[in-house]
Amino acid sequence: MTPRTLPVRRLLGRLARRAARAGRPGRAWTVPAAVLAGAVAGGAYGLLSTPEYAATSYVVVVPGEGSDPAGAMGLAQAYGKVATDVALTGDAAVWARVSPATLRASVAAATSPDAPMISLTARSDRPETAAAMADGVARALVQKGAHTQASTRVRVVQFSRATTPTSPASPSAPLAALVGAAGGGLLGGLFLLVRPKRGTAAAGGAAADGGTAAEGGAPADGGGARGSAAGSGAGSGGRGAAVPGPAVKGASQAGTA
Structure with a gap:
């Protein structure tokens, strides 16, 4: 993997994460959606249940x-x-x-x-x-x-003595819908409390990207530096540039002697 491909891969990864987040419903709509679902469920129960x-x-x-x-x-x-x-x-x-x-x-x-x-x-x-x-x-x-x-x-x-009731004691459909809406709102709020925040997930993803780039970029930079040093040594035509440092030092000492 060359150093030039690393920024491209990081950019593509960030775009993919943003697209995935855009498909999810926002946090602001969680509680209203839960309230609406609870009201519908409570109203249906009040309409379909047998009066008592x-x-x-x-x-x-x-x-x-x-x-x-x-x-x-x-x-x-x-x-x-x-x-x-x-x-x-x-x-x-x-x-x-x-x-x-x-x-x-x-x-x-x-x-x-x-x-x-x-x-x-x-x-x-x-x-x-x-x-x-x-x-x-x-x-x-x-x-x-x-x-x-x-x-x-x-x-x-x-x-x-007991009198024959004329109206049911069970909750009516509007009251059941109200109770269901309150329960749905409570559950939606609890879901927001236990759901991990996006900022924490984004910070974790950025840290992971930085760590990957650092780990992948260091060998490439080191390799490029070594390649540049080798190229400059070859261009100068020095005999000791092609051999490791200790060998050059030994050869210099032998020439002096």
Whole structure:
């Protein structure tokens, strides 16, 4: 490789790298593209997913005569934890006309921290089924409280029946699109944080080019210098120019002697 071909190869390599970078999308378009993709995905999910309805029924634990109100609070917490189990042992699934597995997966119980009240929320793709499941679990808790009233000295009373929902509780298409856009923007920002910067890659490529040129140019320059020295020695017609330095020195010493 001659010294003249090195700049040409470096120039071609830089042009190829710039062409490859020009084909990639800019960093400024990463976050907007991620936001748009997330909005489209969220909107499609909101449109294609089955709407879900939620209905809630409430029961309250009332302390009996001579019982401690704090005991009613503790029993309300206990009933809330075993609400679905109590409903499964009773006839709640039969009343709601669903399977026990569906009842367990669709009903969630929550207790109030400042009152002996339990909320029973059921979710279903049909509003009537959601209301029937919530009321069925509440009815099962009332029956359980009546069976254990002699030992616990508290009563479980249904405080409010579940009403049939008229609108779905699942997110609508605009809300799902908004959530998807926010998630897409977050992912796009994270991608920019973990992606290596172009300046660092360009500096590494320049350093590699410089190292290649230095390694390839030194032997060529040295060879050219040696060729120039040999040519000048041959043009001068000196006898000692064609032999190495130590031989010339030895020949000079022999002539002097």
